[in-house]
Amino acid sequence: MERESIARRLTRPCAGGGEVARLLLPAAVLVLIWVGTYLRLASPETRSGGAAFGSSGPKNYTSSSSADRLLGGLLSPDFEASTCLSRYQAAIYRNRSPYSPSSYLLHRLREYEALHRKCAPHTALYDRSAAVLRSAGGNASAASECQYVVWIPHNGIGNRVLTIVSAFLYALLNNKVLLLHIPDDFTGLLCEPFPGATWALPADFPIRDLFRFDTKAPESFGNLLESKDASIDSRSYVYLHLPWYYGDWDKRFFCEDSQRTLRKVPWLLLKSDHYFVPSLFLVPEYADELRELFPERSAVFHHLVRYLIHPSNEVWGRVTRYYRAYLEKADERVGVQIRVFDNFWVPFEKMLEQIMSCLLGERLLPKVSENAVAATSIDTKVKAVLVTYLKPDYSEKIRDAYYRRATTTGEVVGVFQPSHEGSQQTDHRDHNVKALAEIELLSLSDALVTTAWSTFGYVAQGLGGLRPWILLRHTQSPDACRQAASPEPCYLMPPRPEQCFGDGGGHAILRNVRQCEDEGGGIKLFD
Template identity: 40%
Template sequence: GGVLPTSHVLDELKLSDADNTLGGLLADLSEFDSNSCASRAQHLQRKTKFKPSQELVQRLRRYEAQHRKCASRAKDFGQPKSGSRVHDSEAPEEECRYVVWIAYSGLGNRLMTLVSAFLYALLTNRILLVDRSSDMSKLFCEPIPRTSWLVPSEITVEFVQGLNESSPQRFRHGSSTAGDNSSTAEFSYVHLTHTSDSGDEMFFCDSGQQQLDTKPWLFIKSNSYTVPGLFFITQFRADLSVLFPDKEAVFHLLGRYLFHPSDAVWGWITRFHKSYLAHHDQQVGIQIRTFDDSPLPYFLEQIQECVEQHELLPKVVKNVDSIRRSEELQLQNLQASEKDITVLVTSLHPYYYENLRDVYLSGPTEGGESVSVHQPSHEGWQKTNTFGHDLKAWADIYLLSLSDVLLTSGWSTFGYSAQALAGVSPWILPRSTDGQVPNPVCVKARSMEPCFHRPPLLKCKIPEGANPATILPYVQPCEDVKWGIKLI
């Protein structure tokens, strides 16, 4: 339909790879239903220097076969195992094992936890199933060819969403006493949120994993990017190193594997892109998330200072005489730069966008570059699980991920998702602690990877209070959250 960009536009869209599989990361397009997902065929994403390792490619193909086989058997969850269903002539079937991802928190958090759960599934020979309680199926295409990643309807939304801290099946908490009937004995509920305790955190210890290994079904509720924590589990470490020779590319690769905007979201993205972003020499993305209900003037100042100090955008001529001189020079074509810079602002408020745009309308830039400033939406406040709202959130993340340069807000998983999908180490705008512009105003991230905000204390590994970053050189403290850890 009208969504297809013209070939002229395609040139400018920096198509990632001619083969459309992103270097073997995605299954061959012919494996998928044709017409099922325009974004997979037309992806606009930036070309990436991070190629998937051969081992990762093989693991994904093996996973896809496993997923197709096991997804159809998932409806048997909770049913008593009966030997009579297997014909005598058939060899006993290989066991299927599952990780169920429970929808929880905003979209950025969801992308964090989906990548974390998917990597865990790859490492433990489980398949990942996605809770249907939210609008995930309307926002994303099915990532695995010829099957579905949604929890089968036989397992009710009420059951999945009903699991919580008080569930007797909570890992390391519930009574392990007799009385377990077959349906509860076969699963554990893993609770990895801001309210997790040291019992839950045994998930990141070898002994915890041995215990979980006995359960065919795991239901995980989390709002954290737990991937850096998986590197502390001895049995996974060698495998992780082979799968990801570039440690900072974990989310980048798995995110591009899993997250393809649905056709509804894709229409919004491509129409916005074509109208406002396609024709530029450089795109600068500014993601603004202040965790405050009203716009914050000091944060606008912080952005402007960051941009100026690090020369991320051209300077505007302020003095009236200089403006006249500059305009005369440009009229004579002596100084005119042909460069077009597009600034994509995302925020819940229009305030920052309006002010930044005014700056570039108030005078010419010193080098004559044109700077246009755009913001696709301003939703006012978070309305997670309202489809129209989540559509805009996902579109904003995707459009940000097309940027060549990124400024992101510290602490925000929304920004983490955009930077990691982009493959760009952003300039992070730290959160102010006193309502003043912080110093430094921004810091360049050491990698594009998201931060694990609440790393486990790892009592099984290191003395209490020690910094996990002292054990593995590629796991370091985050730039924005001091006690957080990230892969570099």
């Protein structure tokens, strides 16, 4: 009613004559456009997410009636919702997933949760297993009822999430329990994913200073193999060195004979910074189990990351406040994740040109008009662009372009950037809180643009079930960007299949593992 009364007053004939009305009409139209857009953005009924990218109607943040709060059965209902708001709220904020978990995956997750409760820290079985480390002097004298994979963090937040998911799938395949070594800079960022038990490694864990383990560690699996140590399968623990700078002997971790050996070791300490799941699909012994767990190979990470990664209330509060303040009222949300690597440095203007070529060429954003003002209706469509980058340069340029000129379609484009830290500061907790919040915000997009090689982007696309447009390195392709076939991340630096000598490298199931879109030497899961 208010909108109608304003329009009626602005267009009412003037008593002073038609000439005055003619002069005032252009101004009245502009005021109508502004008022209509303002009222529309301020209206509580306005819905974020446009039809162009598959939005699904109004969001109700106080109820999950319009969303599957348990993610198709991935999540257990056995949690107090208030302790971790993101666990059951995330489904309301994100678009509905196009993927459904298999019944067998749900069955195995419930089995794993039972195993985790039985073997978790502060249980008698855990204490018994930890005692083996204290007294065995490097050797396990008896079989342990509970076996463990201990995750050691390495590099940034994206790398950490990718490797948590990878380590969990490895633990699941081998009936081992995943525990996280959580440093101060990572404390309080994630909720516990398993009901009734913690996944945090206790502070009194018998092996001290886990960060000391690296390439030269005598306990590393690669070094033990190279030295032809025959006692590997009787040791109480073995260190698995799997970061990008791992050696040929370390890479034999992915060979079938190595898996059989490591299955006998009660404690495996694992450090990586990559999504190594695709190489697990090349181990013939796991083929049948993986096929039953994940009939859709393109959704492996999507299912597991939504099962495991739930931001704490501190992080989720940042996500929801920012979303509702800046992004919620838009018709469509476009996430743009930018990363310029030191070893693949790109001049600013060239990178900006590539970003805009992708956004405009793929019709994710409208072109800018030559005119400062374009004819627009009251029901102007609004697009919100969320930019994540360590500096404000790109978002300011994009914002300025759409602020100075109208668009050829009449759409209004708003550009937002939550933070610009200047540099990556993984050892600072507040930096990691912001980073995780921005990954979550990107995952709420209707369309997503990411940077080749970026683990930050990989996590966002997996959480959102999104097929991103990848900004390719200039040496790869003349195209500005290419849309990914699935939300699956790339394993950027995998071992070669022939690394396993006589194992055959999993050629029977190689059809599901192919070259990535953003890295010729990387491998990725495909249907």
